[in-house]
Amino acid sequence: MNDAPNHGALWRQTFGRWGEDLAARRLQDAGLVLLDxxxxxxxxxxxxxxxxxxxxVFCEVKTRSGTEYGSPAESVxxxxxxxxxxxxxRWLREHHVGWCRVRYDVVTVYAPRGEDPVVQHIRGAF
Incomplete structure (x- = not known):
């Protein structure tokens, strides 16, 4: 059973943060280093x-509990x-990063209530 937060006040924000936490852990477990x-x-x-x-790597995280409005990836x-x-x-400029290779990824977290979350890492999504 997943440990996603229950519905209630500020549920959407809390649920999104939970999805970002899960995505960050998965990416770090895969060897990426979290910078910001x-x-x-x-x-x-x-x-x-x-x-x-x-x-x-700049990563957009999309967390959804249902597909009424499309899949998490479709919301990008x-x-x-x-x-x-x-x-x-702007991040690169403000952090004084010179020339470097850049990639844009998406991590989707699909977590219907009462089910284990499904996490998908889409490398080079855009």
Whole structure:
């Protein structure tokens, strides 16, 4: 049985944070190094910023408990992709990162109530 938070006040925010925690643990277990989390700027937010060797990985995390509005991956729209690209460029500038290889990943967490979560890591999603 999964340990996803129950419905209640602030459930969506808590559920999303739980999904990000799960995604961060899975990526770190796979050998990526967490550099930043929930980084905000005027261009938007970066859920997870990691490194994999000399590559910087910007990862969008989408957590869903149902598919009424589509799969978690389907919620990554072109508008969201554009915001992540702009925020990533700002992150690189503000952290004084010179030229480096960059990858944009998506981690989806599908966790219907009462079931174990299904986590999918989509490398190079956009």
């Amino acid at each position: 989390r929930n980084w905000h700027c005027r261009e938007g937010e970066l859920d997870l910023v990691l490194s994999e060797g000399a590559r910087v 729209t072109q508008e969201k992709i554009d915001r992540v690209h702009r925020a990533a460029m």
